[in-house]
Amino acid sequence: MGSSNNIQYLRIIVLSFFLFIFLLPEAVHASKKCYIVYLGAHSHGPRPTSFDMEAATSSHYDLLSSVLGSHEKAEKAMIYSYNKHINGFAAMLEEEEATQIAKKQNVVSVFLSKERKPQTTRSWEFLGLRRNAKNTAWQKGRYGENTIIANIDTGVWPEHKSFQDRGYGPIPSKWRGGNVCQLDRVRGSGKNLCNRKLIGARFFSKNFEATNGMVKSEERTARDLQGHGTHTLSTAGGDFVPGAHVFAVGNGTAKGGSPKARLVAYKVCWSRTDVNSCHEGDIIDAVDQAIYDGVDIINLSVGGRRGVTSNDIFTDGVALAAFHAMSNNVLCVASAGNDGPYPGTVANGAPWIFTIGASTIDRDFTSTLTFSDGTKILGGSLSVKLPPDEAFDFILATDGKLANATIEDAQFCKPGTLDKAKVKGKVVHCLKEDNIKSVAESLEANYAGALGMSLENQKKQGKTVNDEAHMVSTVTHYHSPPKPKHDATPNPPKGSILPNEWQNPNYDVLLATAPPSPSLKVMMSPAKTVIGTKPAPVMASYSSRGPNKIQPSILKPDVIAPGVNILAAYSLGTSPSTLLQDTRRFEFNVLQGTSMSSPHVSGIAGLLKTLHPTWSPAAIKSAIMTTATTRDNTNKPIQDAFDNDLANSFDYGSGHVQPDLAIEPGLVYDLHLNDYLNFLCASGYNQQLISSLNFNRTFICKGSHRLNDLNYPSITLPHLGLDPVTVSRTLTNVGPPGTYNVTAKLDGSKVAVVPNSLTFTKLYEKKTFKVIVQASSVLRRYKYQFGELVWSDGKHRVRSPITIRRR
Numbered sequence: 001m002g003s004s005n006n007i008q009y010l011r012i013i014v015l016s017f018f019l020f021i022f023l024l025p026e027a028v029h030a031s032k033k034c035y036i037v038y039l040g041a042h043s044h045g046p047r048p049t050s051f052d053m054e055a056a057t058s059s060h061y062d063l064l065s066s067v068l069g070s071h072e073k074a075e076k077a078m079i080y081s082y083n084k085h086i087n088g089f090a091a092m093l094e095e096e097e098a099t100q101i102a103k104k105q106n107v108v109s110v111f112l113s114k115e116r117k118p119q120t121t122r123s124w125e126f127l128g129l130r131r132n133a134k135n136t137a138w139q140k141g142r143y144g145e146n147t148i149i150a151n152i153d154t155g156v157w158p159e160h161k162s163f164q165d166r167g168y169g170p171i172p173s174k175w176r177g178g179n180v181c182q183l184d185r186v187r188g189s190g191k192n193l194c195n196r197k198l199i200g201a202r203f204f205s206k207n208f209e210a211t212n213g214m215v216k217s218e219e220r221t222a223r224d225l226q227g228h229g230t231h232t233l234s235t236a237g238g239d240f241v242p243g244a245h246v247f248a249v250g251n252g253t254a255k256g257g258s259p260k261a262r263l264v265a266y267k268v269c270w271s272r273t274d275v276n277s278c279h280e281g282d283i284i285d286a287v288d289q290a291i292y293d294g295v296d297i298i299n300l301s302v303g304g305r306r307g308v309t310s311n312d313i314f315t316d317g318v319a320l321a322a323f324h325a326m327s328n329n330v331l332c333v334a335s336a337g338n339d340g341p342y343p344g345t346v347a348n349g350a351p352w353i354f355t356i357g358a359s360t361i362d363r364d365f366t367s368t369l370t371f372s373d374g375t376k377i378l379g380g381s382l383s384v385k386l387p388p389d390e391a392f393d394f395i396l397a398t399d400g401k402l403a404n405a406t407i408e409d410a411q412f413c414k415p416g417t418l419d420k421a422k423v424k425g426k427v428v429h430c431l432k433e434d435n436i437k438s439v440a441e442s443l444e445a446n447y448a449g450a451l452g453m454s455l456e457n458q459k460k461q462g463k464t465v466n467d468e469a470h471m472v473s474t475v476t477h478y479h480s481p482p483k484p485k486h487d488a489t490p491n492p493p494k495g496s497i498l499p500n501e502w503q504n505p506n507y508d509v510l511l512a513t514a515p516p517s518p519s520l521k522v523m524m525s526p527a528k529t530v531i532g533t534k535p536a537p538v539m540a541s542y543s544s545r546g547p548n549k550i551q552p553s554i555l556k557p558d559v560i561a562p563g564v565n566i567l568a569a570y571s572l573g574t575s576p577s578t579l580l581q582d583t584r585r586f587e588f589n590v591l592q593g594t595s596m597s598s599p600h601v602s603g604i605a606g607l608l609k610t611l612h613p614t615w616s617p618a619a620i621k622s623a624i625m626t627t628a629t630t631r632d633n634t635n636k637p638i639q640d641a642f643d644n645d646l647a648n649s650f651d652y653g654s655g656h657v658q659p660d661l662a663i664e665p666g667l668v669y670d671l672h673l674n675d676y677l678n679f680l681c682a683s684g685y686n687q688q689l690i691s692s693l694n695f696n697r698t699f700i701c702k703g704s705h706r707l708n709d710l711n712y713p714s715i716t717l718p719h720l721g722l723d724p725v726t727v728s729r730t731l732t733n734v735g736p737p738g739t740y741n742v743t744a745k746l747d748g749s750k751v752a753v754v755p756n757s758l759t760f761t762k763l764y765e766k767k768t769f770k771v772i773v774q775a776s777s778v779l780r781r782y783k784y785q786f787g788e789l790v791w792s793d794g795k796h797r798v799r800s801p802i803t804i805r806r807r
């Protein structure tokens with residue numbers, strides 16, 4: 001391991017919340033709710049002393065007491081005092097009390113703490129990273145050596161091999177988190193469960209507990225009992241672990257994007273049988289702590305149902321926390337969400353967040369269903385272990401349902417819908433309900449005695465085949481199976497249409513009206529691993545899409561990264577399905593979603609930060625964005641698994657990440673705190689609110705700043721008239737001296753760049769250019785058009801997508 005004298009340690013916080021769907025918790029306090037009182041940045045600046053922090057907390061109590069009437073009441077109501085970087089507190093309040101606090105001087109905003117839903121072996125090779133290969137981003141980035149990655153998620157399974165510390169030097173001196181390791185010692189036989197790899201672990205449960213009741217005392221630790229946090233943390237920074245597999249597939253060496261990084265777990269997501277959530281009050285404290293502890297990049301997996309996040313940064317706890325991270329030089333990486341393929345679903349639209357969508361890699365776990373009528377369906381599977389030459393009776397779930405179950409529920413094989421007498425010993429066909437998790441379907445199939453399951457995507461799930469650790473042998477696919485013959489077929493029900501192509505969610509309803517016959521049989525081939533599949537990447541159909549509803553002038557997502565069938569470390573504290581009825585325990589698991597893509601980008605950002613310790617979060621983000629590709633491994637434009645059509649910038653942003661190019665981007669579009677503050681001015685926020693975000697607490701909005709001019713690595717003009725519009729950008733040279741020429745194209749419109757050539761003579765030299773866009777009068781109104789702007793010196797290619805819409 002090389003000397004680390006000159007390394008400024010990378011600070012990476014990984015904030016990840018599950019993007020699955022969970023149940024809503026019931027409030028414990030009927031009328032009091034958890035509110036966040038936000039006061040902006042602290043006047044004590046970025047390096048608070050303990051005296052500063054105590055003074056800040058005391059002022060929070062004073063403010064709260066002044067409304068509640070006494071210090072005792074304030075003590076009782078206070079949940080957290082955010083006293084390090086984020087200024088504010090969380091307290092249990094009546095609505096009326098919250099309203100009164102909002103009127104106090106210096107209070108920027110008061111809002112309800114929102115509930116967030118918690119939403120690899122092969123993927124790194126696919127991104128071009130090989131362990132011993134020379135000149136890869138891994139080698140050049142020293143495997144992210146001594147960077148600090150913090151995961152704000154469901155905690156960590158500390159004994160996992162991905163987190164062993166053999167060969168690691170002392171903990172980087174910039175780590176300010178001390179040796180706080182809030183993990184139970186019971187399972188670790190009394191020894192400290194943190195080490196030189198997993199350098200810290202904390203839990204944040206006060207907001208969850210105030211809302212949902214206490215967590216069991218033995219569970220009040222940072223131990224991961226849900227698997228998600230262990231998986232994501234190891235994807236970002238897990239060490240090399242050979243022999244990783246789930247069932248028999250995916251054999252290989254598991255590792256993270258920055259495999260030599262130091263890791264910290266901040267647990268903010270909690271689960272119980274009826275509740276599973278992460279609360280903003282806990283998240284904000286975890287981010288405040290992580291910034292203080294000395295991390296540099298935040299992986300913010302903010303999901304939640306649509307409508308949970310706020311359009312207003314001052315009432316969105318996660319956007320605010322991310323803002324403070326950015327202003328302390330910490331990059332926030334976050335998932336786009338799993339609400340695709342519908343337009344306008346992308347989450348985390350703020351420009352200071354790095355927003356990541358999901359795509360496939362070139363590895364499939366496959367199995368073929370062969371039906372007795374000759375039909376073959378190729379699907380995905382981790383789990384087929386039926387004898388390959390034996391044919392089993394095939395039954396549609398709707399034919400095998402209990403009399404009391406509805407067809408709507410039975411088609412998804414929901415709990416309590418299948419009839420043992422009909423399904424036992426057969427292969428049952430179910431529709432996939434959730435975009436991400438469908439192990440519950442196989443639990444019901446297993447319960448009813450089925451030996452296998454054919455799991456079909458709904459239309460919106462397109463051709464993205466998710467492989468999971470199912471309870472019975474399962475093949476996931478996107479084809480309607482052949483229809484079992486029904487004796488005495490009655491007339492089709494009124495209004496029904498016959499199934500066409502590969503999907504018709506109503507076909508079960510149609511078939512269910514007739515009595516089943518056991519005449520159709522099916523064979524399942526053993527699951528096998530196929531590497532080098534083409535085309536890849538393909539957009540995952542569930543990856544949330546632009547346009548960015550929160551901030552239309554910022555293209556989101558920013559990039560895509562592997563998020564389908566990602567194999568990584570898992571917690572032994574839960575089953576691969578996370579269902580209580582499932583008693584299996586796996587060291588590794590295959591998971592799905594944009595939650596899996598964002599740690600890939602955190603890992604890459606870790607490499608960049610090790611290599612370029614002085615770069616700002618925006619420079620790292622720009623490097624990853626401008627070197628992303630819009631082509632797949634057949635050199636054709638990336639496709640969308642939803643409709644097999646070509647994907648566009650609303651699906652993949654700048655494109656699919658290419659770490660080997662990102663480490664040497666040539667030029668970057670840089671941004672700092674003042675640029676974002678000017679952007680907020682141009683967004684119409686008043687100067688006083690904006691000043692609250694600034695360390696110095698006064699910021700003058702100048703009228704000259706426009707939204708278009710934020711120095712973002714993509715260009716988006718959603719309200720073009722017919723007059724030409726000028727956009728300004730500034731490039732910073734981070735490569736050798738050279739001359740870059742520009743090419744720009746935009747369907748159906750004129751685009752000119754002035755000047756069209758830029759010569760850089762030294763490192764960090766800045767040059768400004770203008771892009772003039774004029775929509776053609778024949779362009780259809782309100783329809784988005786896509787194009788690109790590319791600067792090249794013959795070696796580097798610095799690409800920005802252009803997206804316009806005529807109003």
Ligand SMILES: *[C@@H]1O[C@H](CO)[C@@H](O)[C@H](O)[C@H]1NC(C)=O
Binds near residue numbers: 245248250529
């Ligand atoms: C993976 O490894 C397991 C056990 O080591 C072995 O049984 C299996 O055949 C391997 N699978 C593949 C696809 O190589």
Ligand SMILES: *[C@@H]1O[C@H](CO)[C@@H](O)[C@H](O)[C@H]1NC(C)=O
Binds near residue numbers: 402404405406415417
């Ligand atoms: C139907 O009845 C069975 C008991 O016969 C029960 O276990 C199951 O939960 C019921 N299903 C539904 C959907 O109500």
Ligand SMILES: *[C@@H]1O[C@H](CO)[C@@H](O)[C@H](O)[C@H]1NC(C)=O
Binds near residue numbers: 015234333336596
């Ligand atoms: C990063 O955030 C994503 C969601 O945005 C999450 O899924 C992932 O787990 C996080 N990464 C890490 C390393 O925690």
Ligand SMILES: *[C@@H]1O[C@H](CO)[C@@H](O)[C@H](O)[C@H]1NC(C)=O
Binds near residue numbers: 694696
């Ligand atoms: C605060 O003000 C000082 C002096 O005016 C200036 O040097 C410094 O850069 C400012 N800090 C920030 C974060 O704006």
Ligand SMILES: *[C@@H]1O[C@H](CO)[C@@H](O)[C@H](O)[C@H]1NC(C)=O
Binds near residue numbers: 740741757
């Ligand atoms: C840039 O354009 C100039 C003038 O046309 C040309 O001489 C030069 O070779 C170009 N450079 C690159 C890298 O394409």
